[in-house]
Amino acid sequence: MLRHALQRIGLAIPVLFGVLLIGFLLMQVVPTDPATVRAGPQATQEVIQAIRAELGLDEPVWVQFGKYLWRLAQGDLGVSIINNVAVTEELGNTIGPTLELMFAALFWSIPLGIFLGTIAAYWRGSILDRLVMAVSVAGVSVPVFFLGLLLIWFVGFQWQLLPFTGRAGPLWTMDGLLAIILPAVTLGGVFIGPVARMTRTAVVDQLSAEHVRTARAKGLPESQVVALHALRNALIPVVTLIGLQIGFLLGGAVVTETIFSWPGVGRLAVGAILSADFPMAQGTIIVLSAGFIIVNLAVDLLYAVLDPRVRQA
Secondary structure, three states: HHHHHHHHHHHHHHHHHHHHHHHHHHOOOOOOOOHHHHHOOOHHOOOOHHHHHOOOOOOHHHHHHHHHHHHHHHHOEEOOOOOOOOOHHHHHHHHHHHHHHHHHHHHHHHHHHHHHHHHHOOOOOEEEEEHHHHHHHHHHHOOOOHHHHHHOOOOHHHOOOOOOOOOOOOOHHHHHHHHHHHHHOOOOOOOHHHHHHHHHHHHHHHOOOOHHHHHOOOOOOHHHHHHHHHHHHHHHHHHHHHHHHHHHHHHHHHHHHHHHOOOHHEEEEEEHHOOHHHHHHHHHHHEEEEEHHHHHHHHHHHHHHHHHHHHHH
């Protein structure tokens, strides 16, 4: 298992380097000049040129990228062009709320998706099965922003049941819990459908497997047969899907945080890109990309727990 983990970590390093390179190059083709943004609209050309030299923007791109990697190796992500605050400080203030939102969304959507997929597989062909699949297709088809706007309009504005703007506090407080409900439902709502469909497909295959028939022949309770013998083996493709979907969930978090004014990394990234704050935008890209890589690495390591063949490799 240790060998498997080291192999996956070794593969993650070049992926992260590629993300850094692509993110850096994308910032170079943006038409807005960071020196002009920092200098202001009334600055003279001499002032702008002096700021470009100070920021190192007058050097070749490969030199800028080399210095950027050297600063990253030292833990220096730069300073925001807009508010002159260290990027690491801003990211430190926004990573927590983003992790809270991700946790809250996954906390209810993954168990519910697995549960719906399991009952749909067990009663396949029934009205319940068709209803679960219809809900799953609807969940996949509805965009994140549309679901969020519906919840804001009805639950937040018309019925005034829950707050829908900003973060009121940490999750362990009542105000924090109430404030995170609508963003978590919005972000997790599009996650249920894929998990339920994959769970149903995998459980249907496992229910006809030889080891499940053997467990039933031994007289085990049906709930134990489904949960321990069918669902456990069916979780391998489900975990794969969850790992891939969490990557898309990070993209959905950007939209969700923007809609609900949630002070997370996604909202910070949108503001940095719109304001041409290149150091801040690059810092948010690094954090989001690293989160995606870490999640997929964790999914790969879970294979060793769910599939004994991986531990023996």
